[in-house]
Amino acid sequence: MFETAVLVETLVKAVIVVAVVAGMAGFATFIERKVLAFMQRRLGPMNVGPYGLLQLAADGIKLFTKEDIVPQNAVKPIFMIAPVIAATTAFVAMAAVPYFPEFTLFGYVIHPIISDINVALLYVMGVASVGIYGPLLAGMSSANKWSLLGAARAVIQMLSFEVVTGLSVLAPIMMIGSLSLIDINDYQVGGITHWLIWKQPLAFILFAMAGFMETNRAPFDTIEFEAEVVAGYATEYSGMRWGLFFIGEYANMITISVLVSILFMGGYNSLWFIPGAVMMLIKVSFWVFLFLWVRAAWPHIRPDQLMWVCWKVLMPLAVVNILITGFVLI
Amino acid sequence: MELKDFKQRNISPGYIFFEGEKAPETGWQAFQKVVKRTLKGELFVGLWIVFREMIRFDIHTIQYPAQKMEMSPRYRAIHRLLRLFESGSERCIGCGLCEKICISNCIRMDTHIDEKSRKVVSEYSINFGRCIFCGYCAEVCPELAIVHGVEYENASEQRAHFGLKADMLTPLDTFRANEQKEFPGFGALSDNADEAVKQTPLAY
DSSP: HHHHHHHHHOOOOOHHHHHHHHHHHHHHHHHHHHHHHHTTTTTOSSSSSGGGGHHHHHHHHHHHHHHOOOOTTTTTHHHOOOOOOOHHHHHHHGGGGGOOOOOOOOEEEESOOOOOOHHHHHHHHHHHHTTTTTHHHHEEEEEHHHHHHHHHHHHHHHHHHHHHHHHHHHHHHHHOOOOOOOHHHHHHSSSSGGGGHHHOOHHHHHHHHHHHHTTTTTTTGGOHHHHHHTGGGGGTTOOOHHHHHHHHHHHHHHHHHHHHHHHHHHHOOOOOOOOOOHHHHHHHHHHHHHHHHHHHHOOOHHHHHHHIIIIIIIHHHHHHHHHHHHHHOO | OOOHHHHTSSSOTTTTOOOOOOOOSSHHHHHHHHHHHHSOHHHHOOOOOHHHHHHHHHOOOOTTTTTTOOOOOOOOOOOEEEETTTSBBBBBOOHHHHHHHHHTTTTTEEEOOOOTEEEEEEEEEETTTTTTOOOOHHHTTTSSSSOOOOOOOOOOOOHHHHOOOHHBBHHHHHHHHHHOOOOOOSSSSOHHHHOOOHOOOOOO
């Protein structure tokens, strides 16, 4: 009986997370277009619905009803499954991420996390790395040189930034002594001064940069930069398969925002009179906004510059950070 | 004037020449450059500028079908044939100057002598597939009869649309409602044209 209850609870949570995050990912596309437009003194979508709000529905209908094209020389099964991998891994990574503090609903205590595993951070980073198979397989199966270049760039980018991500979170983990995101959150109870960002500023910056690389956002959007590789791995995709890549990218963006908020910015602890859930929403919104903001402001860098900065600058800095943290802890 | 000055005579004084940043020669200089660029905060200046523009909300978009840009009077779009203000009859006297001067040879006119033995224009058409909108016809017209309008939405089902006499001539309704505007643009009389007129020298 107990196991059935857990199963049902987990299922309900999973469905809610997937539905809400997919909806937020869709809405984020609208927000992105609006924010970018305002920053470039444009209006953005205005015609579909009030202030273009229904543009989202129009885009959705367009994506769903478009013809599903598989190019002639493409490897069909791989071509068709690649976007599913990209979207699935983005959502699977959310299984171990807590969103809000626990609350009581109809007499039940609800933990807004699908599964509180003790290696949550490792799990999230691992699944996010598996997500690279989406672009890689898409690019290699498309029979298109731009796709292949995009896939190659995706792999070199991942090899570069994954090292930085892992090493940069190592220092905070050494201080906390746990990989569970709930433990990491609880470590920062007690106001802004207890946030890890003050104790680990370098790790914060490194992890934020790696987050931008992981989500392929500007200034590290080398793998699908129009001016150089058309649309990178997604060149041959259309309709809903392309939409899955898109949803995956935005879901990744939300995951990274939640991760940074929990790891370095106090997570869902309440602050002064603001409840924890609202704090979390504020922080995640700020991070999503930052992703769009940076895209409006900064040019992107070349793949060789990206590798240079990862291997020659960020990785040594991360190692130095670990060393210093280790000495301080001893 | 030296050759250098001559070559740069379009550059106003006070122009600052920038030779470009010196490339670092040693590893230490390259390192210094990296550190300087990293800590200078230029990236945050960029972030601030786009954020400032977003807060200012100084939107430059014209929402086209609902809002339209006001064209300059000197804009040269589809031609118009005007009527005389006094009588409402056509200004065109059929002199054929526009037909002659048209460099893309796209104006055709037909004239005949009517029962009052006056020359009238029976047909007048412009082939807008050929017209390059140079404005010579408006400039050469002695009667200010053919002028350029500001209508720039010229999508149509028929190639011949807009180019026939009936399309270009001010409709009588519009004329009677006093809505025929004098053309202030290319080839028209200037505002002080009356002052510029001199007496015909008869002394010789």
